[in-house]
Each structure stands twice: as structure tokens, then as C-alpha cells.
Amino acid sequence: MSDKADDKAVNIPAQSEGTVITKGDAAPGETLLKVTGLQKHFPIKKGLLQRQVGAVRAVDGLDFEVKSGETLGVVGESGCGKSTMGRLITRLLEPTAGTVEFEGTDITHLGVGGMRPLRRDMQMIFQDPYSSLNPRHTIGTIVSAPFRLQGVEPEGGVKKEVQRLLSVVGLSPEHYNRYPHEFSGGQRQRIGIARALALSPKLVVADEPVSALDVSIQAQVVNLLDDLQRELGLTYVIIAHDLSVVRHVSDRIAVMYLGKIVELADREQLYKSPMHPYTKALLSAVPIPDPARRGAKSERILLKGDVPSPISPPAGCRFHTRCWKATEICRTTEPPLAELRPGQQVACHHPENFADQAPQDVVLLSDAKEAAELVSEEALAASAETSAAVAAEVESGGPDTEASKDGAAKTAPGAAEDGAAKTAPEAAEGTAEEK
Amino acid sequence: MTDLSKSGAAVGEPTGTSPAPTAFLEVRDLKVHFPTDDGLVKSVDGLTFQLEKGKTLGIVGESGSGKSVTSLGIMGLHTAGQYGKRKAQISGEIWLDGTELLSADPEEVRKLRGRQMAMIFQDPLSALHPYYTIGQQIVEAYRIHHPVDKKTARRRAVEMLDRVGIPQPDKRVDSYPHEFSGGMRQRAMIAMSLVNNPELLIADEPTTALDVTVQAQILDLIRDLQKEFGSAVIVITHDLGVVAELADDLLVMYGGRCIERGPAEKVFYEPRHPYTWGLLGSMPRLDRDQQERLIPVKGSPPSLINIPSGCAFNPRCPYADVPKDNVTRTVRPELTEIGSKHWAACHMTQEQRERIWTEEIAPKL
Structure with missing residues (x-):
């Protein structure tokens, strides 16, 4: 890493x-x-000339x-x-x-x-197990197609190998001569997986791979992939x-x-302390199957409206039209995908849970003010708090305190009067070194 | 939850035709069967529940467990379309605010539909008419039940679109469904269902076709509107997260029957049916660190033509052999009350289930 x-x-x-x-x-x-x-x-x-x-x-x-x-x-x-x-x-x-x-x-x-x-x-497993299997071919034909196309003769013959693959994905070898319509959605997805695995990619x-399946079946397929x-x-x-x-x-x-990666991180880090506001909003929007948390609106960040059209994506940061932290720089300058923490790349001027990357910019855009109305006070306060805490931790953790102190001081909105010269790449370098 | 709600429910499984329902909506032993070439499809096979005004009932289950058929049954939509000779066979009783719907005159039910009970469908693109503007469709729904002129109705449509959060409602009222995004279409449909202030709102997979961020908006909207209008809401979904957000009571369906029913907290924290355990175990969760593997339910859902004898869940149940004498494969378990307002249909004794849940299942979730 x-x-x-x-x-x-x-x-x-x-x-x-x-x-x-x-x-x-x-x-x-x-x-x-x-x-x-x-x-x-x-x-x-468009038009006659298809321009x-x-x-x-x-x-x-x-x-x-x-x-x-x-x-x-x-x-x-x-x-x-x-x-x-x-x-x-x-x-x-x-x-x-x-x-x-x-x-x-x-x-x-x-x-x-x-x-x-x-x-x-390199093989692919498709979403819809109904349209990705030819209804007129038997399972044997479908799963053996990769061997045929690649001219591979597996040890012990194609049929034996296909039957082995079927048992690997949890189907019975007797299914060799059956047709796709005889199988349920979960079984069809297993057939698709067997086909993808045929040439040991x-x-x-x-x-x-699992979105078309019922919850109980979904878990079977997830475990199988594992x-x-x-x-x-x-x-x-x-x-x-x-x-x-x-x-x-x-x-x-x-x-x-909108066609860009806004955050790329290790699983634990992404879910525990998301840094891009969009990731944070996305995570908070997932309904938690726990009735005790019902109506816990304070934890939820509601994004307003829909995703803008990819035909004319917003200038600058593409998320700025829906972001509650957007400032002038977000509208004009596209943030680069930078590794702010080891194993966590983020494209944001004002990341969550971290020192601000563009602290000189504190005036919210009108879009952001509108969006902030949808974000509860608690959520905002909590995010400011964690940002400050993380920044402080970074500060105390490393020997290079000078660089990060500037960043830490500016996590709280409004407290960013000084040290405006600090730029995003510098901050990124500073923290990466400390870790 | 007040004492009043569900007080009528304490009788357990009411059978026979004795009226006097105390609940706002009471469904008794509802059966919906479809005759087909392959045999009788028993989509819903004896379902009983009650719902009070201002409360939300969540119905969960896998595809083919009879959730949607139940909702269409309550709306009286199985008899509405009479294609061919084969009609759905419906029996049981559905009491809505003192009126029995199944035996009522279809014309009477038609007057209730839209006004007293309304429905939000899963796919807003196929539920909205592509040929008419959103406004025209809402105005039609309003004027059928209210003798007002078009102008007033249009004002009402704009007001409703505004209420569900469509930006610039006075302009968007003249848009066609294809000009709306998925989330906006779902909002428009909610506006249409609520235009007559229905007392019962059935939402059939209201957010399945939507992204999580839009889903969160819609769930919030449904919750707010319920608070505002005090309607009774039935939410049908396969997503346990969605019901946990909305529902006061939960009904878990399997193979056309209710296998567990109770307050949401009870069903989530003290489930007493192996299928409910299976559902909870299959679900990857965001809110806690899980062990490596999910615990899926083995096998696949049953065919509704050949529902397994005995307990419908027995071929997939890891505990099918716990009760003695093979009873799970021969006798169908009845819903029995196992706690306050909490029912489950399982042959295992309550002690057995409590032990398995606390010792074997809960620690793994």
C-alpha cells in the first residue's frame, strides 16, 4: 500500500x-x-447529418x-x-x-x-442472470463455451470439467443437460459464475452480481464469491x-x-472515517436494520435533488452543487485525487475527518447554504468535531508538528483567518510523511 | 404504541365471519389463489393482521412470498381486471373502517379506492401514464373524488407537488413523466396517492428502484407525510433496513403465510422463527463489524403450487429436526402468541427457540 x-x-x-x-x-x-x-x-x-x-x-x-x-x-x-x-x-x-x-x-x-x-x-459476471444466459443453450453448452472459443481441451474432457465447475459453484453435475429456465435466479447466477471461472481467470x-437476487440467496452468492x-x-x-x-x-x-472517483480507500477507513462529503452522505443514507435507530434523523445527511447530468457536469468539483461544504474554490477548481492518509485517496477541498485542504476559503456558496439546511446541526457539529480531533491527532502523532498545526487550526469553520498560504498538496505531503 | 392499537389483535387468529372489528384495517384469513395450467398458485394462504390509524405495518419477505398480492387484494385490484375466464379466487375478510371490502359492491370499493385507500407502486415509470402530464394525472385523481373545477384541482396538484418536494411545482406540473428523474417520478406518484388525503396508504417497494440517497429522501417524506396526515401505512419491501426505518409493526411472510408478526423491536431483537433468523443473518450490515461470512438460508424459496407439507420452511430450516416425530414435515404450525403482541408459527418450543437464538444465532449477527 x-x-x-x-x-x-x-x-x-x-x-x-x-x-x-x-x-x-x-x-x-x-x-x-x-x-x-x-x-x-x-x-x-443530432440532425440530418448526425453531427x-x-x-x-x-x-x-x-x-x-x-x-x-x-x-x-x-x-x-x-x-x-x-x-x-x-x-x-x-x-x-x-x-x-x-x-x-x-x-x-x-x-x-x-x-x-x-x-x-x-x-x-479476465472474465465478467453480469447483473441479470436472466438475460445473460442464452435460453436455447443447455447449461453444458453455456459453461463449456469458453473452452470452445479458446480452443482449450481441459484434462479429462470438457464435460467432466464443466461438471466439476458446476459442483464448485454449488450446483449438481446432473444439471449439465438442463436449460436456464429450469433454474431459479440464484442458481442462474451460479451458472454465470461457473462460466466466468471456466478458464481459471x-x-x-x-x-x-447480487442485486437481482433475494436477500437469502444474495448471501449464498456472496459467500460463494468469497x-x-x-x-x-x-x-x-x-x-x-x-x-x-x-x-x-x-x-x-x-x-x-459523475464519472470520477471521489474517494478510494481501504474498507475499514472508508466506512469508519469517510473523508469525502459525498461518501459520508452516501453512507449515512443507508437504512440501518435496527428499529432503535428509527427516525434518528440527526445522523442522516440528506442530499438535495438528483445527480446532475453527465452531459454537462458542474465545473470545478462535480459534487459542489449538492455539497453542504462547498466554497468558491469548489466551483472553480477541481480537487485532485490525493492520498491524504495512507491508503485513503480523496478528491476534496474540504474533507471530512481531516484537516481542511483549502482553509482560506470559508465562505459557503449559496448552493451549500441550501444543502446545509438539510444537514442537521448534530451531524455538522459531529463532523467538525471529528475533523478537529483527527487533525489534532495527526498533529500530536508526528514530529512535523509545524505543518499540521496550521491545518488543525483551520478545521473549525470561521477559525481560518491565518496561514492562508497553505495549499492542498503541501498539506497532503505533510501528513503522509508523518504517518 | 397505545393500548388501543392491537387490542383487538389479542384474540389471536380470528376465524369465522363475526364482525365487530376494532382496528382501522383488519384483514382476516385472506386467501388469494390463482388457477393456472400447472395448478393452483396459493399466493396468499390465510393472512390475518390489524392496523391502526397513524401506525405503519411493514410486510417483509422474499419475492414470491405473497407481499404484493396481499396489497393488491386489499385494494381490490385482483377483481378489477377481469381478463379471461380465470379470475383470482379470493376469500377471507378485509375490514376498512367498518366496511367489509371483499363482499362489498365493486362500485363502492371503487369510490373508496384513491380516496380512502391509495397505493404507491414500485416502478413509477410504468405506474404513470406517459401520454399525460403529471398535472393532468393528479388533477384526474382529485376530480374523481372532489366536485371541483379544473383550476382548483390544478392548484391542489401544484400544492401537492410542492409538498413532496418537487422544485418549481408550478412549472413542473406541466411536465411529462419522462422529463422527471426516477426520484422525482416517485415523488409525483406519492403526490398523486396523497392528493385525496387517504386514510390508508399502501407503499409496495416504494424505494426499490431508487438510489440510496434518493431512497433516504423518499423514506423521510413518507414518514413526514404520515405524521402530517395521520394515515395508516403499509410498507411492503424485501429490505429490512427500510422497514426498520418506517414500521411500528412487522409481518414476515413466507410461502404465502405470515410466519412471524409483532412490534418491530421484538421481531428485530427477539425473533422467534428460523426464517427471520435467516433473513437477519443473510444481510450484510453497515452498522456493525461482522464475522467473515454471512449466514445464508440454504436452498431457494418454495414453489407456491407445491408448498411443502407441514411447515413451508422445513426444507430450508436447519432446525427442522428439533421437534419430535417429524412434526415439521407433516403438520403446518399455526401462529401462536409467544409474547405481548408477538406471534410466530414454529413447532419448536419457545424455550428451544429462545436458547437457539441467544446461544447460536445472535452472537453471529
């Missing part, structure tokens, strides 16, 4: 042969997938890495681009810009033929809108908003 540069250095020599893919060469902890500046803009065409009049900026600049053996969870509201992201990294869609590297190989613009050998290592991208990861050393990218499910399955979590 701490030394990203090392990871890259280790990984690239392992793949010096370029396109030659050998099995099992990415040891746990090495970067399996690296995404840089990934963009996907869907053109909007392009705009673009839906579904994915608009993503940078992240997935390490071998880990699970990266991706959460966000509908329309934030998380599914598009999944399709881009598996190259089911052609990126507009940016690069996707898989095991050190640039796969951004490989064609269908060029991708084919890589498909063995390294990376499995699962797009909402077991398979442990046994086969799989790497997952799990895309889901359900924050509780993502928390359960992920090691690291990326929170997306």
Missing part, C-alpha cells in the same frame, strides 16, 4: 515479454490491473490500480459510470482516452483478436450500488460520482 512505485517496478519486468501471457505470474500484492486517465464519452448526435452535439461523459478520468488477490469494490449512484468502467476495463467498450494495463501490458486499443488470449485471464469483474477467491486466488472488481454488500466483500473501495 505504502510504496506504489515499488509495485510498478516489480511488475513490469515480470511482463517483459509484452503480449505473452503466462499463468500465475502476478504474485499476491502485485499490480494486476492499472488504469490511467480512463475516459469514455458517448457521443450525442455530434455533445457527449455523455460517462467515465471522465479514472486512475486506480487493482492488486493481485484483492477485491476492489466500486460504488456510486445510478449513472455515475460504474458499469461503463467495468466494461472499459474488460474492453467490452473502447475507451475514449486513457490507458488500461493488464499485467503490465497495454490493452487499451487491442482489437477483438488481440484481446482473445487475454479473455482467459485472474481477474473477475462482477457488475452488480470462497472462490480464497481457493483460487482470484482478483475481483465488484461493482455494486449496495454499500452493505460492498463493505462485506471488498478490501478497497472506490466511490464514484
Whole structure:
């Protein structure tokens, strides 16, 4: 986690042969997938000449890495681009810009033929178990398709291997000759998982793998994914809108908003002390199955309105139109995704639970004033308190007190008169050093 | 919860046709069966509950457990569409404010529908008419029950849209459903259901199609509106988080029957049915650190044509062999009162269930 540069250095020599893919060469902890500046803009065409009049900026600049053996969870509201992201990294869609590297190989613009050998290592589980299985094919045909397409003859024959896979995912080998309609939703999802696992891939991208399933079945599939990861050393990218499910399955979590990652952090840190206001609002909105907390409105941050259109996303920070902490800088300057705490990258000028990154800016935008009305006093006070406490902790914890003292003094709104010269990157560096 | 609420419920499972319901809404032994080529689908098979004004009942269960069929039954919508020869077979009693709905004249029920009872559907895009503006649809709903001119009705529509938090209601009243986002459509539908101040509001998966942030807005809205109008609300959902937010009482359905019913606190903290344990164990939770694995319910929900004999849950129940003489597979357990206003249908003795819950289940949650 701490030394990203090392990871890259280790990984690239392992793949010096370029396109030659050998099995099992990415040891746990090495970067399996690296995404840089990934963009996907869907053109909007109008009129007789079908001139392009705009673009839906579904994915608009993503940078992240997935390490071998880990699970990266991706959460966000509908329309934030998380599914598009999944399709881009598996190259089911052609990126507009940016690069996707898989095991050190640039796969951004490989064609269908060029991708084919890589498909063995990269598989996808789809959301809807009803539309992702061909109703006219038997389970045997569906699960053996990867072998057929890749020209692989598994040991002991295809049928035997398929039956083994079926038992791995908790189905009976006798289901070989049945058709998809004979199965329930949960069983169909298991078939999809068996198909994805057929060629023992390294990376499995699962797009909402459990959202179409009932709660009791959902738990079965979540446990199955868990077991398979442990046994086969799989790497997952799990895309889901359900924050509780993502928390359960992920090691690291990326929170997306309007085509961008706003926070990328280890699970524990993200859920215990979210730093981006959007993450905080998203977490607080999840209904807690505990009647004693009913009507505990004080803990909840209600966001006003809906997600803005990805056709013309707001300038500056994309969340500023709904954020209760937005100031002038948020409207003009887009915050970079910076590692403020080890293992926690955040793109925000005024993070929660941390020293303010743009302390000179304290005047709330009118949008923010409106949004703040929806945030209860208790929640605001609590957030100011934790920010101050964390900042103080950072201050006392490290030897470099000078730098962080400035930050700590400015967490309380209004107390930020002095030390305005301090800029965001500096603060980030300072705290990273201390840890 | 006042003493008055549910005082009529203490009788347990009322059968027969003795009227005198004390509750605002009382459903007695409701059965909804659908004849099909494959056999009789027993979607709802004997459901009894009461609901007072100002209270919220949450109905939870998996898909196919009969939740939505129950709500459509109360609204009288199974008989409304009479397609083909095959009609739903409905029996039992539904008392709404002293009127029995199942035996009432359909025309009478039609007058109640919309005015005294209203419904919020899961998918607002298919529940709103794409051809008419939001305003036209709300005005229609209002004018059917109130003899007012279009102008007054329109004013009322704007007022309702404002109340549910649609920005610029006087402009958006002329928008078409496709011009609204998912959350706004759901708000518009809530405005339409509440335009006549119904005393009973049934919300069938009101937030399932929405994002969490919008869901939080809608749940808040439903709670506020209930406080304001004092309606009785039935929330149907598969999400235990949503019911925990809204419901005073909880009814857990499995295979068309109620398997546990009681105050929300009781059902969440002292559940006394293995299926309820299963639901609680399957749920990943945000509010606490969990052990590595979820505890799923094995197997899948039963077919409603061939409901397992005995307890419908017995093929999936890890404790099916605890009661003696194979009774779980032969005798269907009846709902029995196990605590104040708390019922469960299970063959295990109360001591057995209490022990299993406190020793085996609760520590793992």
C-alpha cells in the first residue's frame, strides 16, 4: 500500500515479454490491473447529418490500480459510470482516452483478436442472470463455451470439467443437460459464475452480481464469491450500488460520482472515517436494520435533488452543487485525487475527518447554504468535531508538528483567518510523511 | 404504541365471519389463489393482521412470498381486471373502517379506492401514464373524488407537488413523466396517492428502484407525510433496513403465510422463527463489524403450487429436526402468541427457540 512505485517496478519486468501471457505470474500484492486517465464519452448526435452535439461523459478520468488477490469494490449512484468502467476495463467498450494495463501490458486499443488470449485471464459476471444466459443453450453448452472459443481441451474432457465447475459453484453435475429456465435466479447466477471461472481467470469483474437476487440467496452468492477467491486466488472488481454488500466483500473501495472517483480507500477507513462529503452522505443514507435507530434523523445527511447530468457536469468539483461544504474554490477548481492518509485517496477541498485542504476559503456558496439546511446541526457539529480531533491527532502523532498545526487550526469553520498560504498538496505531503 | 392499537389483535387468529372489528384495517384469513395450467398458485394462504390509524405495518419477505398480492387484494385490484375466464379466487375478510371490502359492491370499493385507500407502486415509470402530464394525472385523481373545477384541482396538484418536494411545482406540473428523474417520478406518484388525503396508504417497494440517497429522501417524506396526515401505512419491501426505518409493526411472510408478526423491536431483537433468523443473518450490515461470512438460508424459496407439507420452511430450516416425530414435515404450525403482541408459527418450543437464538444465532449477527 505504502510504496506504489515499488509495485510498478516489480511488475513490469515480470511482463517483459509484452503480449505473452503466462499463468500465475502476478504474485499476491502485485499490480494486476492499472488504469490511467480512463475516459469514455458517448457521443450525442443530432440532425440530418448526425453531427455530434455533445457527449455523455460517462467515465471522465479514472486512475486506480487493482492488486493481485484483492477485491476492489466500486460504488456510486445510478449513472455515475460504474458499469461503463467495468466494461472499459474488460474492453467490452473502447475507451475514449486513457490507458488500461493488464499485467503490465497495454490493452487499451487491442482489437477483438488481440484481446482473445487475454479473455482467459479476465472474465465478467453480469447483473441479470436472466438475460445473460442464452435460453436455447443447455447449461453444458453455456459453461463449456469458453473452452470452445479458446480452443482449450481441459484434462479429462470438457464435460467432466464443466461438471466439476458446476459442483464448485454449488450446483449438481446432473444439471449439465438442463436449460436456464429450469433454474431459479440464484442458481442462474451460479451458472454465470461457473462460466466466468471456466478458464481459471485472474481477474473477475462482477457488475452488480447480487442485486437481482433475494436477500437469502444474495448471501449464498456472496459467500460463494468469497470462497472462490480464497481457493483460487482470484482478483475481483465488484461493482455494486449496495454499500452493505460492498463493505462485506471488498478490501478497497472506490466511490464514484459523475464519472470520477471521489474517494478510494481501504474498507475499514472508508466506512469508519469517510473523508469525502459525498461518501459520508452516501453512507449515512443507508437504512440501518435496527428499529432503535428509527427516525434518528440527526445522523442522516440528506442530499438535495438528483445527480446532475453527465452531459454537462458542474465545473470545478462535480459534487459542489449538492455539497453542504462547498466554497468558491469548489466551483472553480477541481480537487485532485490525493492520498491524504495512507491508503485513503480523496478528491476534496474540504474533507471530512481531516484537516481542511483549502482553509482560506470559508465562505459557503449559496448552493451549500441550501444543502446545509438539510444537514442537521448534530451531524455538522459531529463532523467538525471529528475533523478537529483527527487533525489534532495527526498533529500530536508526528514530529512535523509545524505543518499540521496550521491545518488543525483551520478545521473549525470561521477559525481560518491565518496561514492562508497553505495549499492542498503541501498539506497532503505533510501528513503522509508523518504517518 | 397505545393500548388501543392491537387490542383487538389479542384474540389471536380470528376465524369465522363475526364482525365487530376494532382496528382501522383488519384483514382476516385472506386467501388469494390463482388457477393456472400447472395448478393452483396459493399466493396468499390465510393472512390475518390489524392496523391502526397513524401506525405503519411493514410486510417483509422474499419475492414470491405473497407481499404484493396481499396489497393488491386489499385494494381490490385482483377483481378489477377481469381478463379471461380465470379470475383470482379470493376469500377471507378485509375490514376498512367498518366496511367489509371483499363482499362489498365493486362500485363502492371503487369510490373508496384513491380516496380512502391509495397505493404507491414500485416502478413509477410504468405506474404513470406517459401520454399525460403529471398535472393532468393528479388533477384526474382529485376530480374523481372532489366536485371541483379544473383550476382548483390544478392548484391542489401544484400544492401537492410542492409538498413532496418537487422544485418549481408550478412549472413542473406541466411536465411529462419522462422529463422527471426516477426520484422525482416517485415523488409525483406519492403526490398523486396523497392528493385525496387517504386514510390508508399502501407503499409496495416504494424505494426499490431508487438510489440510496434518493431512497433516504423518499423514506423521510413518507414518514413526514404520515405524521402530517395521520394515515395508516403499509410498507411492503424485501429490505429490512427500510422497514426498520418506517414500521411500528412487522409481518414476515413466507410461502404465502405470515410466519412471524409483532412490534418491530421484538421481531428485530427477539425473533422467534428460523426464517427471520435467516433473513437477519443473510444481510450484510453497515452498522456493525461482522464475522467473515454471512449466514445464508440454504436452498431457494418454495414453489407456491407445491408448498411443502407441514411447515413451508422445513426444507430450508436447519432446525427442522428439533421437534419430535417429524412434526415439521407433516403438520403446518399455526401462529401462536409467544409474547405481548408477538406471534410466530414454529413447532419448536419457545424455550428451544429462545436458547437457539441467544446461544447460536445472535452472537453471529
